[in-house]
Amino acid sequence: MSDDLADFFEENTHWVDSKGNTTSVKPPKPPKSRREMRRRRNVRRRKTIIVLTMVVAVLVVVIAGGFFGVRALRAIRDRNDGDTYSVQDYSGQGYGSVEFTVSQGESPSSIAKRLVEAEVVKSADAFTGVSSGMTLYPGTYQLRKHMPASSVAAILSDQSKAEGFLDVNAGERVSDVIKKAAALSEIDESEFQKIIDAKGEGILPAEAGGNFEGWLEPGKYDVKGLGSAQKILKTIVDKRVSKLNEMHVPTGNERQRLLIIASIAEAEVNSSDYYGKVTRVILNRLDRDMTLGMDSTTAYGLGINGTQLTNAQLNDSSNKYNTRVNKGLTPTPISNPGDSAIQAAMNPEQGDWLYFVTVNLSTGETKFTTGSVEEQNAQFEQYVKEYKDNNKSAN
Incomplete structure (x- = not known):
């Protein structure tokens, strides 16, 4: 009972104010039972818990607001170049010369870090800030030390200023690719030729038969960064094999056959709209035991352009690539076909076409014959005749 009475009197000790005045006429009535006293204690505890919960909630809101507020202020500060807290950057034109290479797929933050290490820009934040939203192209660039970040970003986002990257284009011959690769990488062309003469040992798949033609994947390659003829050729061939696998091109001899057909289609017409028909022409002629009669193949065998062919060359059966006189497909592809030509070789259009003529060299318009053989x-x-007429007017 003593504890209950103590609680009662503790609850009701403030009967007078600070001046000694009585605050109520009569003291509150004592509780009638222990149950009533316990009820009052529980009410007080609940009130205390509610108050503490509200205090904690307010503190959490204040702390969170302060944290995100600071972050927002920092973001605003970083965006304001004229702010007194702007990121460190150089001014002026810079000095000296720095050869800087951006790798394929390299992130802006990685580029920024290396620019600082090369003493080109003063801080990574300066570069990432001004280059945000820009496309930074791979390649080797001529820069200077202590350049403004905005000037560096302008150069790295201008593809025309990139050096050292090789463009392998659909329809190009290996000989042309090698010349460009040697010039850009500053590796002597003889180093590439040694690998070609060795039939691409350790690089080419077995179905290539030791010939690189058709096995160079179109695209951009950092030939200067790769550093050797072996690595350059292996990188390009590996990418070709990977792409053919992605396209589900059959393996083995069938893969080589499809590359040959695709390369001829690529060389004969300059529009992907015609690849499906040209591949069907090739198959129709093979089915009829006809010669293909493609001048592009004959020119390839001689290492010249089709416009340079003479009648004697067109009738020379010793040229294994002369499909005017020799039946069947060529021994190898005659160029590096692109995806569209390869897809067409796998899925040729349906038709009875046996011949086609590019009647307009300016537009590339090509017409295909249909009907009976006589027709x-x-x-x-x-x-x-239409081709000749158009050619005369063009001259």
């Missing part, structure tokens, strides 16, 4: 021969003669 197609007549149409072919008509298209040849």
